[in-house]
Each structure stands twice: as C-alpha cells, then as structure tokens.
Amino acid sequence: MANLRIEHLHKRYGATAVLNDVNLKIEDGEFVVLVGPSGCGKSTLLRMIAGLDGASGGDIHIADKLVNTLAPADRGIAMVFQSYALYPHMNVRKNMTFGLKFTGVPPAERERRVTEAARMLRLDELLGRYPRDLSGGQRQRVAIGRAIVREPAVFLFDEPLSNLDAALRVSTRVEIANLHRMLKSTIVYVTHDQVEAMTLADRIVVMNKGCIEQVGRPLDLYYAPANLFVAGFIGSPAMNFFEAKVAGVEGACARVDGPGFRSFDLPATSLKMGDTLTVGVRPEHLARREDGSFTVEGVVELVERLGESSFAYVRRADDRLFVAEVRGRQTPTPGERVALAAANRDVHVFDSSGLRVSSPTNT
Amino acid sequence: MTTEQRARSLGVHVVLIAYSLLAVGPILLVVMNSFKMRNAIFGSPLAPPDAATFSLIGYEKVFRSSHILTYYSNSLIVTLVSMALVLLFGAMAAWALTEYRFRGSTALALFLSIGIMVPIRLGSVAILNMMRSAGLNDTLTALILVYVAQGLPMSIFILSEFIQQIPKDLRDAARCDGVPETRIFFEVVAPLLRPAIATVAVFTIVPIWNDLWFPLILTSSDSTHTVTLGVQQFLGQYITDWNSVLAALSMAILPVVIIYVILSRQLIAGLTSGAVK
Numbered sequence: 001m002a003n004l005r006i007e008h009l010h011k012r013y014g015a016t017a018v019l020n021d022v023n024l025k026i027e028d029g030e031f032v033v034l035v036g037p038s039g040c041g042k043s044t045l046l047r048m049i050a051g052l053d054g055a056s057g058g059d060i061h062i063a064d065k066l067v068n069t070l071a072p073a074d075r076g077i078a079m080v081f082q083s084y085a086l087y088p089h090m091n092v093r094k095n096m097t098f099g100l101k102f103t104g105v106p107p108a109e110r111e112r113r114v115t116e117a118a119r120m121l122r123l124d125e126l127l128g129r130y131p132r133d134l135s136g137g138q139r140q141r142v143a144i145g146r147a148i149v150r151e152p153a154v155f156l157f158d159e160p161l162s163n164l165d166a167a168l169r170v171s172t173r174v175e176i177a178n179l180h181r182m183l184k185s186t187i188v189y190v191t192h193d194q195v196e197a198m199t200l201a202d203r204i205v206v207m208n209k210g211c212i213e214q215v216g217r218p219l220d221l222y223y224a225p226a227n228l229f230v231a232g233f234i235g236s237p238a239m240n241f242f243e244a245k246v247a248g249v250e251g252a253c254a255r256v257d258g259p260g261f262r263s264f265d266l267p268a269t270s271l272k273m274g275d276t277l278t279v280g281v282r283p284e285h286l287a288r289r290e291d292g293s294f295t296v297e298g299v300v301e302l303v304e305r306l307g308e309s310s311f312a313y314v315r316r317a318d319d320r321l322f323v324a325e326v327r328g329r330q331t332p333t334p335g336e337r338v339a340l341a342a343a344n345r346d347v348h349v350f351d352s353s354g355l356r357v358s359s360p361t362n363t
Numbered sequence: 364m365t366t367e368q369r370a371r372s373l374g375v376h377v378v379l380i381a382y383s384l385l386a387v388g389p390i391l392l393v394v395m396n397s398f399k400m401r402n403a404i405f406g407s408p409l410a411p412p413d414a415a416t417f418s419l420i421g422y423e424k425v426f427r428s429s430h431i432l433t434y435y436s437n438s439l440i441v442t443l444v445s446m447a448l449v450l451l452f453g454a455m456a457a458w459a460l461t462e463y464r465f466r467g468s469t470a471l472a473l474f475l476s477i478g479i480m481v482p483i484r485l486g487s488v489a490i491l492n493m494m495r496s497a498g499l500n501d502t503l504t505a506l507i508l509v510y511v512a513q514g515l516p517m518s519i520f521i522l523s524e525f526i527q528q529i530p531k532d533l534r535d536a537a538r539c540d541g542v543p544e545t546r547i548f549f550e551v552v553a554p555l556l557r558p559a560i561a562t563v564a565v566f567t568i569v570p571i572w573n574d575l576w577f578p579l580i581l582t583s584s585d586s587t588h589t590v591t592l593g594v595q596q597f598l599g600q601y602i603t604d605w606n607s608v609l610a611a612l613s614m615a616i617l618p619v620v621i622i623y624v625i626l627s628r629q630l631i632a633g634l635t636s637g638a639v640k
C-alpha cells in the first residue's frame with residue numbers, strides 16, 4: 001500500500017517532448033485510470049513510474065520515497081502488460097514464482113502466495129500448463145497473478161484488457177474491480193476504453209499530447225469537464241459543439257448567441273462583448289422538452305436505432321450536423337423538423353482558449 | 364488439386380530430388396566404397412559392396428598405421444569447444460549490442476560485422492606469427508582461438524536478428540519481477556533463442572570440422588593433428604591408399620551428420636508462441 005507522487009515529470013526522446021511537466025498525486029489505495037488519445041504518453045508515464053524508462057526531469061515518489069534512481073524491482077511496483085508478457089518456456093506456477101526467487105522470498109512463502117493468488121484468480125487447475133496452452137483470458141489472469149504474488153505497493157496496468165473479446169472484457173473488468181476491493185492496493189491503469197475508465201476509476205486522469213488536461217472523479221469529468229478537450233474526449237458519442245459569440249453584456253449576465261440555436265443568458269463576469277465561445281451539449285442531454293434554456297432546431301437526417309435508445313443526426317440551419325440521443329419507442333423520422341432542448345446544467349460553455357466558463361442559470 | 368497444381372508440385376519435387384541426389388551422392392559413394400576391396404573400388408565404383416567385394420581393409424589400415432583416434436579426439440575437442448565459446452560469446456555480445464545503448468556500441472557492431480566480409484585466412488601469416496610469439500604454436504588452443512574469431516561475427520549477426528524478435532515486454536516484465544540482467548539473459552532470453560542457437564551451431568561446426576588450412580599451418584605434430592589433416596597422409600604424391608582415404612573420410616563425415624540430425628530438430632521455430640497475445 002502506498003501513495004504515489006509525481007512532480008514536474010518530463011520526458012524527451014531527442015527533440016520531441018513526450019511528457020510535459022506532469023504533476024499527479026495518487027492516494028494510498030486509490031484506483032486511478034489514465035486515458036487519452038493514442039500517442040499521448042500514457043504508456044510512457046506508466047513505464048516511467050515502473051522505472052523501465054528514465055525521466056528527462058522531475059521526481060517520482062512512491063510511499064513517500066524518492067525512487068528516481070531505483071531499479072523497477074526496488075520500487076515496490078508490479079506491472080501487467082497489454083501483451084501479457086508471460087515467460088513462454090515456464091509453466092503457470094513457474095511464471096508466478098520466477099521473480100520471487102530473486103527478491104528473497106523463501107520457498108514456503110512463495111508457495112503460499114501462489115496458492116492464494118491462484119485461488120483468487122481461479123487458476124488452480126492451470127498451474128501446470130504452459131502459456132501456449134491457455135486462452136487469452138487465462139493468460140491475462142496469469143499475468144495479473146504474477147503481479148499479485150509480488151505483493152506490490154502499486155499495481156501498474158497497461159491496457160490489460162484490450163486483447164480480449166468484448167464479453168471477456170466485461171467479466172475481467174469486474175474481476176479487476178473485485179480484486180481492487182480485496183487487495184485495497186494503489187492501482188494505476190491505462191486504457192483506451194471509456195467504459196473501463198468510468199467503471200473502474202476512483203479518479204480519471206485525462207491526458208493529451210503529454211500533458212494532463214484534467215484529473216477528477218468519473219462523474220465530475222462527465223458533468224463538469226474543465227476544458228474542450230476533456231468535454232470532447234469523455235462521453236460517447238462525443239459532445240456536440242456549437243460556435244457562439246457574446247452578443248451583449250448586462251451586469252453579470254452575458255447573452256450568448258450563435259447560428260442554429262436560440263440565444264441564452266450566462267452568468268459570467270469576465271466575458272466581453274464579441275468574445276467567441278463554444279457551447280457543448282451531450283447527445284444524451286438533448287430532448288424534446290420545454291424548460292431548457294438551450295434549444296437547437298434542425299431537420300433529422302439519419303436515425304440509428306440501438307434498441308433502448310436511438311441516435312438522431314440532425315442538420316441545423318447553418319448546415320452543421322449534431323447528434324441527439326432519443327430514448328424510448330418514439331424515434332423521429334428522417335426529414336422531420338425537430339426542436340431539442342437541454343437543461344441548464346447540461347449546457348457547457350467554453351471560452352476561446354477552451355476553458356470552461358460556466359453553465360447558464362435559470363432566467 | 365488441379366492438374367496444373369499437381370504438375371507444378373511434381374516439377375518442384377523432381378528438382379528437389381535431383382538436388383538431394385547430387386548432394387548426397389558423393390557422400391554415399393565415399394561410404395560405400397570404403398567397405399570395398401581396392402579392385403572393386405576401381406572396377407565398379409558405383410556398385411554397393413557385396414559378399415565378394417566387401418572388405419574392412421581400409422579401416423584396419425587406418426587404425427593400425429595412424430593416430431586416427433588422437434586426430435578424432437582433437438577434432439572433437441576443437442570443434443565442440445569452439446562451438447561452445449562461439450555460442451556463449453556470440454549470444455552475449457548480440458544481447459549486449461541489441462539491448463543496451465552504450466558509448467561505442469554502433470562502432471563495435473560495425474567492427475564485428477567486418478568479420479563477416481573479410482575472410483580470416485587473409486590474416487594467416489599474422490596469426491601464425493602471433494601464435495608463435497604467444498607460445499601457442501602447435502596447440503589445440505591456437506586452433507580454438509582462431510575458430511572462435513572466425514565464427515563469432517556471423518553468430519552475432521544471426522543471434523542479434525533473433526534477439527530483436529523477442530518481445531521487449533518480456534524483458535521488461537522480467538525487470539519488474541526483479542530478475543537480474545544476467546539471469547534475464549540466461550533464463551529468459553537464451554531459452555527462447557534455442558532455434559537460433561541450433562542454426563548458429565550448425566553454421567559454426569561444419570566449417571571448423573572440415574577445415575584443413577589452419578591445422579596445416581598451426582599444428583605440426585601428430586598429437587595435435589585433426590581428422591581432416593590426418594586423412595591427407597594417405598594421399599601421396601605418387602601412390603594413394605584409396606582404401607584408407609575412403610575409410611578415414613567416412614569416419615570424418617559421421618560426427619557432422621550426427622550433430623546435424625540432433626540439431627535440426629531444434630531448428631524448428633515457434634518456441635515463442637504463447638508468450639505474447
């Protein structure tokens with residue numbers, strides 16, 4: 001069990017900066033998920049925490065100890081790789097105990113840990129098998145088992161489920177959540193999958209181009225994204241964005257206007273007349289309703305029916321498309337003219353630098 | 364199978380069988396004739412030995428009149444020790460050159476690859492002088508040193524290629540597990556290199572076993588001669604004892620064939636299956 005502190009971490013490969021001034025504090029026992037587009041530096045960050053890559057600058061503390069110069073094995077971490085990285089010429093038991101030999105764990109203790117991990121991961125029957133004789137899901141469990149027997153302070157997972165099929169991914173996800181509940185250890189987990197991130201994380205770290213965009217609890221990121229990037233990245237299908245301008249300022253209220261939607265008031269002190277803004281609304285928050293302050297109109301072009309809900313692609317007057325999620329059996333028909341509205345708190349306004357301003361209030 | 368496919372596969376087989384005959388034919392001829400009487404060797408060289416022509420006279424002469432067993436053990440010692448050293452140093456150097464970036468690593472790799480292109484025999488005179496001044500003249504050690512130098516460049520080259528194919532995650536996983544670097548090499552990487560090591564072993568052994576040049580210039584006494592050199596004493600300028608030559612040659616071929624049969628099983632790749640994804 002340990003906390004993890006990353007301060008001003010930098011990583012450069014030659015001239016290209018891969019990580020830029022990353023600061024992150026992870027509490028003891030916390031499950032933190034790193035998400036971000038491909039190539040944003042998630043794996044690099046994880047490998048640096050593990051000690052597999054050196055830093056170009058900055059400090060990493062694990063359990064309040066500076067580990068910058070420590071070898072991976074001395075940092076109290078265990079890593080689970082996307083490719084599993086099982087030793088192909090060793091059976092499952094040997095795979096799990098191999099590393100323990102070198103870290104001074106006595107044989108009886110090794111045996112106890114393997115038995116314990118095997119029970120937890122339902123690997124008892126497989127201990128004598130070789131990796132090539134295991135299914136993908138079983139290999140994944142062995143890889144996790146190999147991490148567990150090290151009894152690390154911090155678990156590092158790099159996209160552990162991305163090689164599994166959809167059904168297995170769901171069940172393994174639940175297992176990992178259970179595991180975290182049982183072991184109560186600190187976990188840093190990299191994934192591409194939003195559902196994994198939202199369901200597993202105590203806190204999510206959204207990264208972009210080597211920088212941290214926002215750190216927060218899953219629902220905070222969803223309901224109050226700090227900036228345009230996070231707003232567009234979290235949620236599926238992605239948030240709709242509408243260009244807007246400040247059309248007038250009256251006291252502490254700014255009037256927001258733009259093509260395709262009805263203008264509304266925003267409590268904003270710092271905005272000036274003529275400022276460009278971006279208004280974001282999630283597809284699932286648009287509905288046929290009367291009370292919303294934000295209303296957008298258009299002609300339905302295409303409807304994707306998923307069963308419980310449908311996605312309507314609507315073309316606005318200014319010829320831009322947006323998406324709305326419609327629940328229930330009453331799906332709109334293509335060609336139909338619709339007006340869709342969102343509640344105040346579901347309307348996100350971002351200024352020209354992409355930072356969140358506020359949501360409109362009821363007027 | 365369509366007729367066209369069948370015809371093509373037939374063609375391929377004809378070519379391969381013809382090639383095999385061409386390659387195996389001379390060996391078969393040598394072995395066959397080594398069991399025949401002198402007259403029969405020249406009378407009907409292509410006939411297998413029968414009751415009338417069968418004779419072990421060649422083998423008798425070889426064992427009686429020469430130090431064949433000494434030659435044999437010399438060849439075995441030189442070949443096996445050289446092979447072991449080439450494989451050990453080759454694999455270690457290949458690992459170091461592919462896995463670690465250090466000052467001069469590129470230069471070192473280049474230097475080693477020069478050995479592939481420049482035949483070591485060009486340096487015969489220098490080697491001879493060197494061995495003489497080091498007091499290694501007429502020793503098996505001299506031969507072993509030369510053969511290790513001869514075999515290393517190619518083995519490093521081949522093994523580097525194979526090491527690069529071993530998933531990087533595997534080494535990283537071992538590092539996270541706390542396995543020391545030397546143990547990563549010997550217990551994680553080396554076992555996965557088995558097919559490659561078998562390949563390199565075959566490539567290393569055959570030229571060493573068959574080499575005539577270096578035993579000729581580096582060894583002078585019967586106690587250090589190798590089989591290939593020993594056979595030469597039956598080839599006279601005026602008379603050649605064909606029975607003995609063929610018998611000695613047959614015996615010289617045997618170990619290479621055995622080693623090849625053993626190692627060729629290892630050549631089957633696919634050992635890494637199941638490691639990743």
Ligand SMILES: Nc1ncnc2c1ncn2[C@@H]1O[C@H](COP(=O)(O)OP(=O)(O)OP(=O)(O)O)[C@@H](O)[C@H]1O
Nearest residue numbers: 013016018036037038039040041042043044045192
């Ligand atoms: N050895 C290297 N040399 C140069 N650039 C590298 C090296 N390793 C990684 N990079 C670069 O660093 C960036 C971040 O890579 P990283 O693997 O951390 O991305 P990621 O967020 O894990 O992406 P993905 O989601 O696709 O796994 C990439 O742009 C990559 O090209």
Ligand SMILES: [Mg+2]
Nearest residue numbers: 042043044158
């Ligand atoms: Mg990655």
